[in-house]
Amino acid sequence: MTVNGTDRSVVIVGAGQAGSALAFRLREIGHQGPIALIGEEIWPPYQRPPLSKKYLTGELERDRLFLKPAGAYDEAGIELVLGRPVTGIDRAARRVLLAGVDNPERRYDILVLATGGSPRLPEDLSDPLPDNIFTLRGIGDADRMRASFAPGRRLLVVGGGYIGLELAAVARLQGLEVTLIEQAPRILGRVACAETADYFRELHTGQGVMIREGVAIAGYRGPVQRPSAVVLADGTEISFDLAVFGIGLVPNDALASEAGLHCDGGVLVDGWGRTSDPGIFAVGDCARLPLDGRMLRIESVHNAIAQAEHLADYLVQPDVSAYAPLPWFWSDQYACKLQIAGLNLGYTSVVTRRGSKSGSLSNWYFRDGKMIACDAMNDARSFMLAKRWLAADRQPTPEMMADPAWNPASF
Structure with missing residues (x-):
């Protein structure tokens, strides 16, 4: 079976950030076949990061969490199935089984697992x-x-x-x-x-x-x-x-594992989101993908969206190159905004630079002299420079970063 074509039925299990991004991207680039987005929760796809911030304090109302207006799914021809856990995958018959008695299955040509994770x-x-x-x-x-x-x-x-x-x-x-x-x-x-x-x-x-x-x-x-x-x-x-x-996230890979897909700390996928079944894909927090010579799960909103949209592009036109993200993350605590560029895995040294504003600081990670990541605290300028340098072939050295007289803008 080939996966390309714009008329195949796509079933997405997981109505979160990745699942929503995939569904709408498919429509944007011309997919004409049926799309079903199935969620276990009763809520339509919503943002999770504000839950531990402004939503928890009451500053943000629930309606502002939702990623799309209520009518957007119908307008895009996306069937939104909420409050219906998927209980199993029948790979031979190409169908997923849903909890409940009415219409308890969905058949698919392409199945995407965007099941996220659960608190450890x-x-x-x-x-x-x-x-x-x-x-x-x-x-x-x-x-x-x-x-x-x-x-x-x-x-x-x-x-x-x-x-x-x-x-x-x-x-x-x-x-x-x-x-x-x-x-x-x-x-x-x-x-x-x-x-x-x-x-x-x-x-x-x-x-x-x-x-x-x-x-x-x-x-x-x-x-x-x-x-x-x-x-x-x-x-x-x-x-x-x-x-x-708050001791970590466990990938929701039980559905995949029970269906016989290869899992190991997440659903194992390649650079195109393909699992061990050619008709099944996985994206977002549940997926473990190759990056920088390792198999990794990347728990971030940015990755969930980017990986999902990359998969959509591949499903419609499969000559796209493998997914190669530049991860970035953020965290808000009190008046501090932390922005992280890159992955610090295997770092061998750290260089700290003071920012121009009080309380601003950046920690630069190097692995054997090569810059691999940056933590920027109230220092958006350093974060943007780090993203630019990580995407380029030419990067500053630890010695340059350690010199307080060196001007990063001149590099």
Whole structure:
């Protein structure tokens, strides 16, 4: 079977940023066949980053989260199927099976998995979660958490990655007392250098957040459905009114795995999003793709959109080159805007440069003398330069970056 052609039926499982981008891009470039976008949630595709920021604080109303107006899907001829989990894939019959009794299947010529990920949780937490313990992935999670936030309440944040730090910042700005614990030796241990971690540790402690690093939860105190404290491995007890876990994302690859597709920490795809089945593709947070000599999952809005649109182009006209992204990310905490260009995997040195404004800083990652990434804190200029240099063959050296008299604009 060939995948190109504009009249094939396309079924997209996952009505998030990647799925929506794929569906609309297909229509924009002339795909004429049926497109079905199937979502497990009751909400049409929406932005997730604001959930831990302005939506959680109430500054952003729910309607402003949605990616498209309600009528846009009908106008584009995209069948939007919401609140219907896909329970299985019948590869031989080329159909997906849906929960529910009415019209419980969709047949496809091309199937795209854009199933995203789910919050990681420790095994010792009950299912469902206790009433006062939260994760944050969807609108429902944010609604529950927002209803519980109130000045003076004690919030325990478990996980010192970007989502945990963002939640800590929002909670402090709303007057909650916040303690953050991280099992690794330091915050941001998996995603950033020690210099960037130092910047954000100082930022948060300056706002009154208590940070404990290198500590693990050994147990809980209080009722099973509403614990009131955690006991750490060192014997310390931390009381809380509510707790939120932000300890990473697990790719939603069970559907693919159960269908016999090759999975390993995500659905394995090539540079065109192709899985081990020639009629099935995967994009976004659930997909693990080749990049820089590694198989990686890239958890970002930018990648979800770019990879989905690249796949759409390939499905309509398959002479496009392999997907080769320049990843970038961002995080908002208090008055600090962090912008990240590139991937810092395997870095061997870091050079720090002070920005022209108070509180602005950039950390530049090098691997054996080659620049590979930049963390820019309140320094949009450095972020833009990093993106430009990473896309070019000519890049500054560590020595140039380390010289405070050197002018990057002259390079």
